[in-house]
Amino acid sequence: MNISAALDFLWDYRLAxxxxxxxxxxxxxxxxxxxxxxxxxxxxxxxxxHPVLKVIATTYVEIFRGTPVLIQLFWFFFCLPAxxxxxxxxxxxxxxxxxxxxxxxxxxxxRAALKSIGTEQRDACIALGLPARVSVPxxxxxxxxxxxxxxxxxxxxxxxxxxxxxxxxxxxxxMYQGQMIADATARPIEILTATALIYFxxxxxxxxxxxxxxxxxxxxxxL
Amino acid sequence: xxxxLNVQGLRKSFGGHLVVLDxxxxxxxxxxxxxxxGPSGSGKSTLLRCVMGLEKIDKGRIELEGARYIEAxxxxxxxxxVDIPVxxxxxxxxxxxxxxxxxxxxxxxxxAPMRARGESRSSATERAMQLLDRLGLKSKAGAFPGMLSxxxxxxxxxxxxxxxxxxxxxxxxxxxxxxxELVTEVEGVMLELAEQKMSMMIVTHDMWFAKRIATRVIFxxxxxxxxxxxxxxxxxNPSEPRTADFLKKVLHVETIS
Numbered sequence: 001m002n003i004s005a006a007l008d009f010l011w012d013y014r015l016a017x018x019x020x021x022x023x024x025x026x027x028x029x030x031x032x033x034x035x036x037x038x039x040x041x042x043x044x045x046x047x048x049x050h051p052v053l054k055v056i057a058t059t060y061v062e063i064f065r066g067t068p069v070l071i072q073l074f075w076f077f078f079c080l081p082a083x084x085x086x087x088x089x090x091x092x093x094x095x096x097x098x099x100x101x102x103x104x105x106x107x108x109x110x111r112a113a114l115k116s117i118g119t120e121q122r123d124a125c126i127a128l129g130l131p132a133r134v135s136v137p138x139x140x141x142x143x144x145x146x147x148x149x150x151x152x153x154x155x156x157x158x159x160x161x162x163x164x165x166x167x168x169x170x171x172x173x174x175m176y177q178g179q180m181i182a183d184a185t186a187r188p189i190e191i192l193t194a195t196a197l198i199y200f201x202x203x204x205x206x207x208x209x210x211x212x213x214x215x216x217x218x219x220x221x222x223l
Numbered sequence: 224x225x226x227x228l229n230v231q232g233l234r235k236s237f238g239g240h241l242v243v244l245d246x247x248x249x250x251x252x253x254x255x256x257x258x259x260x261g262p263s264g265s266g267k268s269t270l271l272r273c274v275m276g277l278e279k280i281d282k283g284r285i286e287l288e289g290a291r292y293i294e295a296x297x298x299x300x301x302x303x304x305v306d307i308p309v310x311x312x313x314x315x316x317x318x319x320x321x322x323x324x325x326x327x328x329x330x331x332x333x334x335a336p337m338r339a340r341g342e343s344r345s346s347a348t349e350r351a352m353q354l355l356d357r358l359g360l361k362s363k364a365g366a367f368p369g370m371l372s373x374x375x376x377x378x379x380x381x382x383x384x385x386x387x388x389x390x391x392x393x394x395x396x397x398x399x400x401x402x403x404e405l406v407t408e409v410e411g412v413m414l415e416l417a418e419q420k421m422s423m424m425i426v427t428h429d430m431w432f433a434k435r436i437a438t439r440v441i442f443x444x445x446x447x448x449x450x451x452x453x454x455x456x457x458x459x460n461p462s463e464p465r466t467a468d469f470l471k472k473v474l475h476v477e478t479i480s
């Protein structure tokens with residue numbers, strides 16, 4: 001295969017691929033923002049909430065971790081609107097599904113970090129006479145976030161890659177655009193390889209940031 | 224009689240049946256240095272934790288300078304009565320340092336004075352730096368705890384507690400996790416505090432150090448105080464056969480004279 005011809009061919013489709021990448025980043029960003037908020041709240045509820053809330057939170061997490069994202073997408077695209085008898089909008093359904101999925105996986109990361117702080121730090125706070133209004137924001141929260149960052153970043157990578165599934169419900173993300181171009185031009189080798197590379201470059205960069213952070217910050221603090 | 228520290232009828236169990244401390248009555252005067260020795264699981268550390276207010280107690284009350292600050296609350300299954308301002312006069316250092324790993328040494332020291340006691344940053348920093356200087360840790364003020372040796376960490380933990388001007392300091396096996404060559408630097412700080420007449424309760428397995436720092440030694444076993452004597456008597460001529468047995472076991476290769 002002629003490399004420069006392949007690159008020329010890809011260059012012709014740069015706009016379509018860029019739009020796809022933009023949409024992928026858009027869905028991922030909203031999924032992350034809402035998902036992390038949901039995940040943190042759910043982890044706090046599971047740690048210290050009312051028993052009924054705990055059961056609800058745990059059920060939610062287990063369902064979303066225990067079913068394929070593809071089915072979740074289909075369900076929120078087709079079943080939920082049918083059950084409610086109203087249109088939800090494709091973008092809304094997409095972001096809703098990705099947020100709930102991210103909430104479920106990130107709540108586990110937050111929960112592990114909360115647990116790892118342990119009772120010794122609590123003892124130290126009491127011995128120093130720190131009331132909750134000091135110990136929560138200055139001792140517990142920073143340590144939870146610092147410890148959760150590596151797993152949360154890999155949760156983000158997971159969400160970014162899983163978001164390719166939204167192409168199956170017709171959302172024009174990077175995967176969808178790649179597939180469309182491949183079908184229309186009958187040149188899947190160039191286009192699908194390029195699409196994969198784009199995903200890889202972004203995911204790999206984030207993974208590198210994680211290990212940099214783990215070796216730098218976390219090692220320095222021996223967290 | 225109102226003692227400096229007064230523990231009355233203290234009972235502590237885990238889950239209601241595993242009784243760790245049973246009807247402990249204990250008084251000490253200001254400036255005393257009470258070392259508690261005894262076999263593992265005899266409730267030594269739990270006693271310190273109760274005095275600090277870290278454990279829920281089943282029965283009894285604890286007073287400092289005549290002010291009741293912890294009392295079992297029979298009506299509530301959950302909490303003791305706690306007078307926090309009085310409890311805050313008690314300082315404690317733990318076996319595993321319990322420094323805040325995300326804060327620098329200086330940050331560890333000034334957090335409580337600034338955020339819980341309303342001291343200004345500049346004043347807290349100034350006092351912290353003076354104290355660190357005295358303990359030979361001034362150059363470590365900007366370091367994170369993870370970069371320090373065990374002995375340095377423990378000295379920082381002591382400094383952090385001292386900066387709150389406690390009336391009494393509790394030391395719970397503070398050298399047990401240290402490499403042997405680091406023990407003396409921590410014990411040195413404690414001996415310095417002793418010279419300044421700091422009131423202390425110390426749990427340790429180091430009988431040499433116990434003999435050196437104590438004004439009084441308590442031998443506890445099975446959740447009770449078996450013997451309470453000055454170090455000279457405790458280590459040479461204990462009254463109770465159980466004390467003698469214990470000392471014979473832990474001192475089998477050493478001789479304390």
